[in-house]
Each structure stands twice: as C-alpha cells, then as structure tokens.
Amino acid sequence: MSLLVLNGGSATLKFALYRRQQVVLRGRIERIGSRPQLVAIVGIGSTLRDIAFTGNDHAAVSSALLDWLEEQDMLDGLEGIAHRIVHGGRDFADPVRLDHTVLARLDTLVPLAPLHQPQALAIVRHLLARYPEVPQIACFDTAFHRTQPWVNQQFALPRTLTEEGILRYGFHGLSYAYITRRLREMLGETAGGRVIVAHLGQGCSLCALRDGRSQATSMGFTALDGLMMGRRCGSLDPGVILYLMQHKGFNAQAVEHLLYHDSGLYGVSGISDDMRDLEASEHPHAQEAIALFVQRVVHEIGAMAAVNGGLDALVFTAGIGEHSQRIRAAICQRLAWLGVALDETANRHHAQRLDNGSGPSLWMIPTDEEEEIATASRTLLSDMTPGSGFST
Numbered sequence: 001m002s003l004l005v006l007n008g009g010s011a012t013l014k015f016a017l018y019r020r021q022q023v024v025l026r027g028r029i030e031r032i033g034s035r036p037q038l039v040a041i042v043g044i045g046s047t048l049r050d051i052a053f054t055g056n057d058h059a060a061v062s063s064a065l066l067d068w069l070e071e072q073d074m075l076d077g078l079e080g081i082a083h084r085i086v087h088g089g090r091d092f093a094d095p096v097r098l099d100h101t102v103l104a105r106l107d108t109l110v111p112l113a114p115l116h117q118p119q120a121l122a123i124v125r126h127l128l129a130r131y132p133e134v135p136q137i138a139c140f141d142t143a144f145h146r147t148q149p150w151v152n153q154q155f156a157l158p159r160t161l162t163e164e165g166i167l168r169y170g171f172h173g174l175s176y177a178y179i180t181r182r183l184r185e186m187l188g189e190t191a192g193g194r195v196i197v198a199h200l201g202q203g204c205s206l207c208a209l210r211d212g213r214s215q216a217t218s219m220g221f222t223a224l225d226g227l228m229m230g231r232r233c234g235s236l237d238p239g240v241i242l243y244l245m246q247h248k249g250f251n252a253q254a255v256e257h258l259l260y261h262d263s264g265l266y267g268v269s270g271i272s273d274d275m276r277d278l279e280a281s282e283h284p285h286a287q288e289a290i291a292l293f294v295q296r297v298v299h300e301i302g303a304m305a306a307v308n309g310g311l312d313a314l315v316f317t318a319g320i321g322e323h324s325q326r327i328r329a330a331i332c333q334r335l336a337w338l339g340v341a342l343d344e345t346a347n348r349h350h351a352q353r354l355d356n357g358s359g360p361s362l363w364m365i366p367t368d369e370e371e372e373i374a375t376a377s378r379t380l381l382s383d384m385t386p387g388s389g390f391s392t
C-alpha cells in the first residue's frame with residue numbers, strides 16, 4: 001500500500017511516495033508556468049528527465065508526473081493521495097477527505113491565497129477524475145496556528161469584519177509542525193521554551209513557539225504579510241495601496257500583481273527572486289535587496305522575541321534558511337542584543353547546531369512538509385481503509 005504526497009507551491013510541485021511509512025521516491029518540479037523542469041529525484045534508479053511536460057500548469061504537470069509514475073509501476077497499490085492545501089480558513093484545521101463539497105468550500109478561499117490555492121485545487125480535481133476511488137486528503141498550512149491566543153489572531157478592525165473571518169491565519173504551518181516535532185525529538189523538554197522558527201524560502205515567515213505551540217506568526221490573512229519574500233513585499237503600509245488605486249490608476253488586479261509577483265527580492269533587485277542569484281551578483285541593487293531582506297527578518301524576530309518574552313532557540317529552515325550561510329550570519333550578527341552567538345565554522349558547514357555554546361541555541365533544520373503531510377494523513381486514511389497498514 002502506498003501514499004502519494006503532493007505539495008503544490010506557486011511555481012513548484014514537490015512530491016513524495018511512501019510505502020508503509022518509508023519514503024521510496026521524492027522530487028520537485030520547478031518553474032511551472034514558464035518552463036517546467038524536474039530538479040531532483042531521489043530513491044529510484046531512473047530519472048524523470050524523460051518526462052514530457054506537454055502542458056504548463058499544475059494540473060498538466062501533475063498529470064505528466066502521474067503518467068510517469070504509472071509507467072514505472074510506482075502507483076501499484078496506491079491507497080491515498082495527500083495534498084498541502086495552503087488555506088483552510090476558519091472551517092478547516094484537521095486533515096479532511098476531499099470531495100466536491102469540500103472543494104467548493106475551499107474554492108471560496110482562493111482570493112486569500114491566489115498563488116497556491118487554485119493550483120492545488122486544480123490538481124485535486126484532476127486526480128479525483130483520474131482516480132475516483134482513491135481517497136484524497138487535504139492538510140492545511142493554516143492549521144498549526146489556529147490555537148494561537150486571541151490577541152495574536154486579530155486585526156484592529158471592526159468586529160463585524162472579524163466575525164466574517166478577516167483574521168490573522170498564518171501559513172507554513174506544516175513546516176512549523178514538522179520542525180516542532182524534530183525539536184522535541186532532539187531537545188525533549190527544553191523544546192518547550194521560547195522558540196522562533198524562521199521559514200525562509202520562496203515564501204518567508206516566522207513563528208514564535210511556546211510549549212511547542214504557535215503563539216504568533218508573521219503572515220496574516222494572506223501569505224503576503226510579514227517578511228520580504230521572493231516576489232512578495234511583506235508588511236506594507238495599507239496607505240500605499242490606497243494611493244496606488246486613487247492616484248496612480250491601479251485596479252485590484254494590478255495591485256494583486258504588484259504584491260504577489262513584482263515585489264520582494266525580485267522587485268527591489270530588478271534581477272531575480274532567487275537568493276542564489278542575488279548572492280552571486282555584484283550589482284548594488286542585488287546587495288540592497290539582500291540588506292532589506294535581512295533588515296525585515298531582524299525587525300520581525302525582535303517582534304516575535306517580544307511576544308515570547310525572550311529567546312531560547314532560533315531555527316533556520318526552508319531554501320534560504322537551510323542553504324545560505326551568508327543570510328544566517330547576517331541575521332545572527334544583528335541579534336547579538338538577544339545573546340545570539342553564531343559558531344562561524346558550523347554555519348559555514350551548514351551544521352545542524354549553529355551556536356557557539358553561549359546564548360540561545362541556534363539550529364539549521366531542513367524542513368519536510370511532505371513528511372508532515374504523510375504523518376498527518378495516516379490516521380484519517382487508516383480509519384477509511386481498515387487493515388491498510390497506514391497507522392502501523
């Protein structure tokens with residue numbers, strides 16, 4: 001029996017195939033929307049390079065992936081497909097079986113996550129038609145934050161709007177749940193301290209944890225708020241949007257494009273949304289984009305430390321957090337006031353433990369959203385398919 005996990009990002013599709021509880025195959029397809037390309041595959045002798053990507057959207061790319069997996073006999077005994085769904089709104093927190101009724105409710109959240117929700121739901125619809133008997137499960141990026149204290153979920157807006165669900169939801173919850181589990185395995189009781197996790201990837205956010213639970217996070221109603229990202233600007237004075245609409249002729253669509261596609265590292269550098277390209281560039285605008293990125297992270301870590309009343313541990317994860325020694329060093333240097341002291345050799349070698357023995361502990365922990373999705377789905381799947389072995 002096997003479980004396929006699909007994690008659709010704005011321009012990526014990550015996948016992992018589990019047999020029992022072991023991952024037997026995983027990989028990622030990047031640049032969906034322009035030139036889909038398989039970047040890495042682990043766990044099987046052959047590669048997906050021979051895959052023909054005839055279409056260029058998430059449903060077409062997932063279809064090509066499924067064709068290939070079938071050809072390799074990898075889907076024999078497929079008993080479930082589990083998805084990362086970015087927005088669960090107020091109604092969805094626990095993993096849920098996807099059917100057309102649930103999909104219709106998740107459709108209403110598309111405007112709150114236009115980079116992620118429509119792509120993921122298109123994949124689900126495609127797979128429901130293709131494998132009608134295979135249960136599909138949604139795991140939500142918002143779920144981990146739903147237990148936050150009331151004050152950290154509110155905007156200072158009129159209550160009527162709050163009651164309609166205009167709240168701070170927060171995202172990257174599957175990543176934070178995975179990191180929390182890893183910290184607990186590594187640290188035991190001390191993992192319950194004042195922890196900040198910095199998920200710095202294409203999307204970036206912070207989470208303040210206490211007793212292993214989310215206390216506050218930098219993303220809000222949508223995945224636009226908080227840190228500067230690859231193409232998203234993060235926190236912005238809402239007055240800027242009013243000004244653009246009232247005086248510069250921007251309509252809602254133009255604002256959406258500006259905020260989700262043209263801003264962030266890409267907009268400030270004018271070069272790339274990818275930290276690797278900016279680090280390699282000597283152009284002053286690339287260096288300024290990096291400086292602003294670090295400034296925003298430092299600023300928001302200060303806020304998260306204030307929420308938690310101090311800092312016992314700081315974790316870096318996701319693409320930039322896992323791979324950029326330069327960004328980690330620049331952030332840690334600016335956090336000396338919190339007692340943060342980086343071991344530069346450990347940082348250069350991308351070691352798991354990064355502090356020099358004094359101050360808060362510092363960590364680099366590769367995230368694994370697919371593993372979290374697989375774990376979160378198993379109980380539901382075992383209830384649906386008794387004897388399947390999903391819970392064993």
Ligand SMILES: Nc1ncnc2c1ncn2[C@@H]1O[C@H](COP(=O)(O)OP(=O)(O)O)[C@@H](O)[C@H]1O
Pocket residue numbers: 009012200201202203230273274275276279318319320323324
């Ligand atoms: N070696 C590296 N050095 C610096 N940044 C990197 C490196 N590898 C990846 N990144 C950054 O990580 C980003 C991708 O992060 P990732 O967490 O995989 O994104 P997502 O899952 O949201 O698509 C890239 O856009 C790039 O900015």
Ligand SMILES: CC(=O)OP(=O)(O)O
Pocket residue numbers: 009010086116141171172201202203204223
């Ligand atoms: C929610 C979000 O921003 O996700 P990603 O980092 O995959 O873009």
Ligand SMILES: [Mg+2]
Pocket residue numbers: 009201202203
């Ligand atoms: Mg991501």
